[in-house]
Amino acid sequence: MFSCQIACRIPAEEAAVRETQTEPDIAARSEEIDFPFHDLFISHTDKRGVIISGNEVFRRVSGFDWSELVGAPHRLIRHDDMPCGVFQLFWDRLKAGKGVGCYVKNKTKDNRSYWVYAYVTPIADGYVSTRQRPSSDLFEKVREIYAGLRRREREENLTPEASRDALLETLAQAGFANYEDFMACSAVRETTGRIRALGRTLPYEIREAANFATVLRPFRQGIDELERLFTSIHDAPTNIRILAAQLEQNSGPIGIISNNHTTLSQEVVASLADFRRETEAIFDAVNNAVFNVCLARILTEMVEKFETETECAPGLDFASEANILAGAAEVASRQARDHLFRMARQSRRFANATADMKRKASALDVTRIMCKIENARNPDPTGGLGQILDNLEKVQGRIAQRLSAMAKASRTITSDADLFARGRQV
Ligand SMILES: Cc1cc2nc3c(=O)[nH]c(=O)nc-3n(C[C@H](O)[C@H](O)[C@H](O)COP(=O)(O)O)c2cc1C
Incomplete structure (x- = not known):
């Protein structure tokens, strides 16, 4: 970026050269100017x-x-x-x-930009x-x-x-689910960037907002991957049952276990939609909370600055302009608080949904292990069952990893969100 302080003074010689120029300077026209943080x-x-x-x-x-x-x-x-x-x-x-x-990007009167x-x-x-x-x-x-x-x-x-x-x-291709997701991410990054550039310490609410936004980010890929993983093993019980029918004349243990697997699998698929809804709701709460925390912070700083401002558009009542700003800052703070409380409530529901999903995935894994034991006792001569079970083990291992990470993050969010919403240091 072309860097120049807007308030910089033009040296006398340069000013004289500019005076003599009849055509506008093209380079100056497209110049981007900076202003201090x-x-x-x-x-x-x-x-x-x-x-x-x-x-x-x-x-x-x-x-x-x-x-x-x-x-x-x-x-x-x-x-x-x-x-x-x-x-x-x-x-x-x-x-x-x-x-x-x-x-x-804005243009200045002399056709530069900022x-x-x-x-x-x-x-x-x-x-x-x-x-x-x-x-x-x-x-x-x-x-x-x-x-x-x-x-x-x-x-x-x-x-x-x-x-x-x-x-x-x-923006979706860049990983943002919607514009609110982008707003929360950009607001928190610009707020923290500016505070650091000014050499100030991050206030705790901004630190926490940044933390929530970061903790949640991998969840989006997480839920998509979980759906993909569960879908990829959807047909496994049917295939196991077909093999079991060939291996066990009368309905034997593998057939029975695979029936259980089917029932559990159906339950998991049915609750995936709920799980996604809870995930979206926590995202929405966090994104709105994060954006409003940043908005409240900048408006509050603006109110403080306004108190020392000496210039206002002529003909306007300075005090009433300051009041309008203070009102906007108050609304933003209230909205930030409301979203924080919603986030705290939502995070508990989300933690429960994650725990429930984890339980279902564990039950599914138990049926796989039982199948594996039965297969070891009476091995399938074709090796087909062993292959299906090995694949299930891999996929279910990945599911367990994903869910553990989500459960861990949801515990962090739940324990911090309440304190954060009440405005107490976490
Ligand atoms: C409070 C407020 C601030 C705005 N600030 C800017 C701004 O900084 N730059 C800008 O180009 N448009 C700004 N706009 C949007 C303009 O009103 C306008 O929609 C925009 O310049 C595009 O103009 P057009 O739709 O006529 O092309 C602002 C609008 C509002 C309500």
Whole structure:
């Protein structure tokens, strides 16, 4: 990234050269500018996105005067590199009364550009957007994703809705189940990145939010793999029964055991859907909790900063703008707390669902071992049964590993979530 402090002073000689230039400097036009981590932007709009107010950082970095900003649509600073699909998703969420977190490239008055990570939330008369400097590795990835999406928008003439869907698809390929999953991950990474860059200690709620997000991440592949594994052994009992019918004239022990295996297997498959639902519910609770914890933190910091601000859009009452911000911070904190309690409740259900799944998988394994004992007693001369049982052993071993990891993580979440929700140090 091209790095330059926006507030840097231009040396006199350079300023003189610029004075003499008649054509705009192309390099300067495409230049990306940086701003310090401690700078936080704020803008307040009406329901249509028309700017009502903002802080000094917003005015300074954008390069516009208040007279140009106030009353103008926020698209005044829209950069042409931004995919329409991002704004489609952005407005879909805002119009549904939900907050949104996203990376945005903006343009300055002199046609340079700057990136922000923006948190936008609904308030009574419109929306408030708080923005920080992004720095995580995810930001780098998102720049690539946006560039690819913008190219597709141009080449394939994508509608904003189609572009939004393409964005969600790309995020899914990158491992994010939905946009909330991406928001939680990006918010926590940008928040922790900024706090570290400022040399501050991570507050415990951010540390815990980051921890929950990390502990849960492997679960997504976990549940998909469990479904794949259980599906792959679905036909095993039928095959065992067919072999048993050839081996045992009258229904013998292997046939009986394989019947048990079938019943247990059916139970497992039936409860997989429930297990997935519980997994999705804990993800949803954690993602919302994590995003709102980060949102509450940045808004609270913004409120503190606002108290020392000396500049506000002219004609506006400074105190009422500060109150609006404080109100938004309070709502975010309340929502963060509600989601944390939901997460705590959900984590207990999730721990139970994991334990239940583990019990069923163990019972399934016991029937396999019984089959193996019977096969050792009266070996199948074709070796077919032995092969089926060996494969079952491998698959069930993997299932047991997966479930143990999930059970361990769910115990961690359950024990920490309550304390976390109550705002106590874990
Ligand atoms: C509170 C708030 C903040 C916004 N901030 C930005 C911003 O920083 N940059 C931007 O391009 N659009 C921002 N928008 C979205 C714009 O209103 C607009 O949808 C976007 O620039 C795309 O314009 P278009 O849909 O006319 O192409 C913001 C909207 C709201 C409500």
